[in-house]
Amino acid sequence: MHKVTLRKTVLSVEEVFHEGGPVAEKPLLRGSIMAVIKNPFAGEYVNEIQGFQDDLKPLGLEMAMKLATALGGAGAIEGYGKGAIVGAAGEVEHGALWHAPGGYAMRELLGDAKAIVPSTKKVGGVGARLDVPLTHTNASYVRSHFDAMEVGCNDAPKADELALILVMSTGARIHNRAGGLAAADIKGEDGLR
Template structure:
């Protein structure tokens, strides 16, 4: 199955503070979006799983592109997430095709990444905003890393396209004060705690 990519867009935020004291080191939060032709647009297809395998190289390309935009050091990445916006001629299940190719590619690239990759999938029109959830890559319950990043591409997705996204962060929220499990308290190394 052919994966027809129209374009790839990258955005990186350099967060220096969030109204509190300036951080010693800014937190980078970034996303990459691949705009892909939806081969299933406009019709119901029962067996679509073959596209998951076809998307695996794109998952690795997007992960590598985003990591490079964020400085290139996999050890600097603390959080991640993914998502997709399916154009109006598609269905939610088409966006779910990104779970394995996107999530596993990031985990492979980052080395130790035990936590499930949080995700959001929705149907949308051109310019639809996608809020990608983020959490800690090794322990989903690290409360300081419950965050997100907003991604959109002005001309995407068209009705017969899917916008597949990945997101990474070099830290959690800038001034966490809500308690709970902290990054230095990860002890079980089970993806949760």
């Protein structure tokens, strides 16, 4: 068991009113939360790292709750995604440890979310930014919810840190016109359609 040492969190909310077309009656909200923590594996190769996923679960749930609250509550969330930026003394596999605790935290909070939580990760230096993908929470093939949010922090991650990220949105892209499966037509059987 490893202690999760949190240095800071960064919470960001965007209100999108239009993308050059008509102003929406209700803006799309997109938000991100980043937790910058010490990487317990930085600077050396450690073979057994899976246990750290369990250590991250409480942080994941706390982050999901804060982000959902900032966007109007769990009932308002229609899209989600996750990511990690690993400081230079770590390896991309350390970021992969965020898959389960980050994804399951959002799925637990949102209740019946069926779609896989899209993810991305990379090793980067201080100030690195990450484009984190979003998809619909219940059906991965809902094109209107395919989106991404760029996330970063000016002083993170330091070489011995991990920047763990969750993103959520309250709906489709403003002015989406790409067709495909509509959110209203989701069957909810398999997380895809």
